[in-house]
Amino acid sequence: GIQVEQSPPDLILQEGANSTLRCNFSDSVNNLQWFHQNPWGQLINLFYIPSGTKQNGRLSATTVATERYSLLYISSSQTTDSGVYFCAVEPLGAGSYQLTFGKGTKLSVIP
Amino acid sequence: GAVVSQHPSWVICKSGTSVKIECRSLDFQATTMFWYRQFPKQSLMLMATSNEGSKATYEQGVEKDKFLINHASLTLSTLTVTSAHPEDSSFYICSARKLGTGDEQYFGPGTRLTVT
Numbered sequence: 001g002i003q004v005e006q007s008p009p010d011l012i013l014q015e016g017a018n019s020t021l022r023c024n025f026s027d028s029v030n031n032l033q034w035f036h037q038n039p040w041g042q043l044i045n046l047f048y049i050p051s052g053t054k055q056n057g058r059l060s061a062t063t064v065a066t067e068r069y070s071l072l073y074i075s076s077s078q079t080t081d082s083g084v085y086f087c088a089v090e091p092l093g094a095g096s097y098q099l100t101f102g103k104g105t106k107l108s109v110i111p
Numbered sequence: 112g113a114v115v116s117q118h119p120s121w122v123i124c125k126s127g128t129s130v131k132i133e134c135r136s137l138d139f140q141a142t143t144m145f146w147y148r149q150f151p152k153q154s155l156m157l158m159a160t161s162n163e164g165s166k167a168t169y170e171q172g173v174e175k176d177k178f179l180i181n182h183a184s185l186t187l188s189t190l191t192v193t194s195a196h197p198e199d200s201s202f203y204i205c206s207a208r209k210l211g212t213g214d215e216q217y218f219g220p221g222t223r224l225t226v227t
Contacts, residue, residue, distance in 0.1 A: 031214040041149075041202055043218035045113075086154065090214060096168075097143055097208050099216060101154045 002027045002091045006102035013077050013109050021072040021105045023087030031090035032063055033099065034072050038083050046072070046085075077109045114138055115207050117219035124195055125227055132190045132222045134205030140185040141207035145216065146178075149202045161188040185210070195226045 003026040013019055025032070034046040047054050047061040049070065054061055058077075063070040074081055084106050088099040114137040124130050134144055142163050147155040159180050160168045167180035177199075179191040188207075192199055202223050206216040 033215065035218070041204070041221040041223070043155075043204065043206075045215070045217060048215040088155075096160065097214055097216070098145065098157055098160060099206075100157075103154045 002029070002089060002100050004087060004089055004100055004102035006085075006087055006105050008105060009103065010106045011108070013107065015077060015079060015109055015111050017077050017109075018073070018075045019077060019107070021074070021085055021087075021107075023070040023072070023089075023102055025068050025070075025087075025089050027068070028092040029065065029068075029089040030092045030094070031097070031099065032070055033088050034061055034070070035086045035088065036081075036083050037086060037104070043086070074107075077107075079109045079111060082107055082109045112138055113207075113209050113215075113217040115205065115217050115219040117205055117222050119222060120220060121223040121225075123225045123227060126196055127194055129191055129193045130195055130224060132192075132203055132205075132224075134188045134190070134207070134219050136186045136207040136209075136217070139207070140210045141188075142185060142210055143208045144182060144188040145206045145208075146180060146188075146190050147204045147206065149204060149221075151202075155204060192224065195224070197226045200224055200226045 005024045035043040051065040058075045060073045084104040088101045118133045144161040146158045161182040182188040204221040206218045
């Protein structure tokens with residue numbers, strides 16, 4: 001099956017700093033989503049981005065489908081950004097709509 | 112919006128009993144819902160795909176007789192953990208694919224199951 005690798009696995013930032021999270025995937029995808037899992041376990045949809053670039057406030061994401069990677073940018077980080085960020089993909093042509101998750105990047109933003 | 116709810120949010124049960132978890136899409140219809148399991152400090156693992164009006168499709172290694180899934184309507188899927196054992200203790204999360212808007216999935220808040 002498709003492999004999803006996220007880096008770095010852990011990241012500690014000072015409040016106000018910027019960061020880039022990476023997601024590499026081993027095959028072409030029909031769907032790619034970025035999520036933030038908060039301390040209570042809720043997954044919050046950040047981006048649905050199988051290709052292209054999107055921005056939402058301090059967050060933006062870019063997926064380069066031909067090179068099989070996606071980047072999540074967090075600018076001016078805040079303590080509330082802490083948590084685990086997951087990338088999840090659905091292989092192209094699978095037709096199952098099933099998502100395969102990476103192992104996540106645990107972000108800690110310290111004041 | 113696209114809101115998915117789960118009930119209960121947490122449950123403690125005794126070994127050998129059964130527990131039902133509900134997953135509802137509150138403001139949209141979902142022909143397909145998914146059930147995941149997450150162990151502490153790990154990623155989400157897909158357990159099964161639930162299709163409205165048909166049998167669920169289980170991932171390899173998931174016991175269909177232990178984890179019963181029913182998707183009776185376009186807004187409700189249920190997961191029943193039968194004859195629960197301590198090793199079934201985990202965080203169970205459902206998601207729903209919003210009909211008519213592509214493949215984006217929306218996730219419920221999860222249910223923490225503890226079997227004593």
